[in-house]
Amino acid sequence: MSATSPKGGAHNRERFSGKLAVNNVLLKTDYADVRIIGIPRALLFYRYRTFWTTFFENLGRRVVYSRETDQAILEAGTARSIDECCLASKAYLGHVESLLTTCDAVFVPCYASWNVRCGFCTKFQSLPDLVRNTFAQERYVKDGRLHAGIRILTCEVTDISDKKTVISAYTELAQRLGATPAQTKRAIKEALKAQEAEDAARANAQEEALRLITQLKRQARKSSKEGKPATEPPLTILFAAHPYIAHDHFLGGSVIDALERLDCQIIFADETRHERTFKESFEFSDTIPWVVNRELIGSIMLLQDHIDGIVLVSAFPCGPDSMTDDAIMRCIQGTPILNLLIDAQSGTAGIETRVESFIDILRFQRKGGYIHADA
């Protein structure tokens, strides 16, 4: 109480240093020697790539990604996994394995679901322990001593809808990397800004694409009314899949290729503005626990009037998708939906046949279907 101006400074300093000391006991700087950080190109990488990269680079670290998924990575991951795991998580373990020789530590964060309406599949929660225990037979050297397992860098984000918990999780991580509070604050701020900018850029690009298509459709309708020959606008397909399927050239690539070969305009459901899609999804269901599925469903609902068909793709056996795909097939009416499951089979002929027949149906429908078949 009496700590006024002359003693105040010392008192405050003491309090401050005391707090730091407490923090230093709690938060070791055990990651301080990590210079090169490896990030597996799988799962949440496709959602938080920019955030993570900017964050680590602002703290003066070098970031390396694993290479794009290929057959070898998937096979290595499958060999490491329990056979009942989903395809995407098998690929994740393959990516971790491919990083082992190229970096000091692999970044494997834990994204928990404390918010029951805005959580993740429990896979993202268990990844650090899953990776630690799967690679327990490996050895790494730290401070001249051999340690069991592999070196991972981790933090626990308990609720992504609450920005404070995100910031506190990454503050702890930065402190363990040996950053000062000012560096930490700046790194997190920059990282959040960069991720927001990237999300906004993608969303803007998508809106622009949709606007162009609407314009083309309007033109085509106008010229057909006037009897002129019109260029037909491309079929617009909403590609609703987890980002780690949709943007992975190996896992979801075969479907994307097939659609592109048939001259379809692909709109990715995970790129629509996240706040809007998340909010919209409560119109569909108020109990879905997974934020990514919420965003996909919200995107379907927002864009349903602008698209010709929906392609739902999930990796076998995806937990959240096993339920939400069923719900989408039951409750989204009026737009044709193709539901595809990707598994470890490398042949793409089956997928191509299904995509082609789906597009044929859409084309047929656009011409007027059975009623106006000769027109």
Place this chain on the structure above:
Amino acid sequence: MPMPKIHEVGDRVRSSVALHTEKKREPRLRPRQHLKKKLRHKPTKVAIFRYSYYAPAFKYFIEQVLDCEYLRLPDPTDRNIELGSLYSSDYVCTPFKHILGDFIEALELGADIIVQTGGPCRLGYYGELQESILRDLGYEFTMLNFSHGIEKGYVGWAKEVLKVVNPDLNIPHAVRQLIATGGMMSKLDEAHDFYLANRGFEVEKGSFDRAWTALSDAFDACKTDRDITEAFRIAMERFHEIALDKPENPLRIGVVGEFFTAIDENSNLHLERKLTDMGIEIHRMINFTNRYTHYNEPNLRRGASKYLLYDMGPTSTMTVAAALSYAQQGFDGVVHAKSAGCTPEIDCVPVLQQVSADYGMPILYLTYDAQTSDTGLDTRLEAFYDMIAMKKEKHL
């Protein structure tokens, strides 16, 4: 030592107790007729899915807390899982199919309201999807889904109950009875733990099962908290009176796994009965009491901090911590039971493998789907039994 009967003690101390309670009695602020019980419950038939031995507690919950009529489902048959699998997506987790099958049977028997619990992982979305599937099948019903209102906890659930089931529910009475329901579940768990540990060694075959049926019936008839305590006391006395022929150092197995499959005997094909029939002492940490009433996840995790950094999923910490504690206590083996496609428990497997390797304790991994055959399970359990029995013999 047999406990003295209540009335014997009562005669001796009645006068002092009467005086004591008279002093402690709460003042009667309300007119008496408010406290008068209704003669019968609201005539709405409420059904809940089959879940292991908890049926008496569900009955108590529906009759005493929700104040409705309880619709009892008959013992399960193969039709249950067939119906469930028929109408659900093929790679959804197996409890979903069991519960959907139960609901279809309940609705065929004339249920007005079906109850679905909310919960972590996919369980939070069970209710809504099942409601949608059942509506598509053309059933008319109301679903009490505790996934609604989960953000606000008990207040949210109370509002949900008032809205969906019974608007003129007596809330203070319901709260008291809800606490009693929790007490009944704990007592069921406690009795079942004793049952599991000793059923394999009964001298007269079937005496534990008969005592269990008696306990279940007694709990079914309970109407107040006091009835529950009394029924439990009598049942436990009966359990303790059963003659046992237990060796000094029996084979001990711990059962760990997913919350539904590891506990529910219908979906794990009577795993516990099969194991105890072989003369094994069973311990199972995962049950309602340990997972909900006394659950302290960070504390549990600290015990297994060598293997766990974070909470890996709804029951993962308990699975790993239980397996580790069994290993440290020198159990002969652990059986890990989960349903097909249960992501959190699949992620536990590498951790359990690590525990198993570190302590040299065998773990049997069982995955149950809708097609699991009874004979296949028998074969695997027998092989596991032979292995741990031989291992034990070698080490003695």
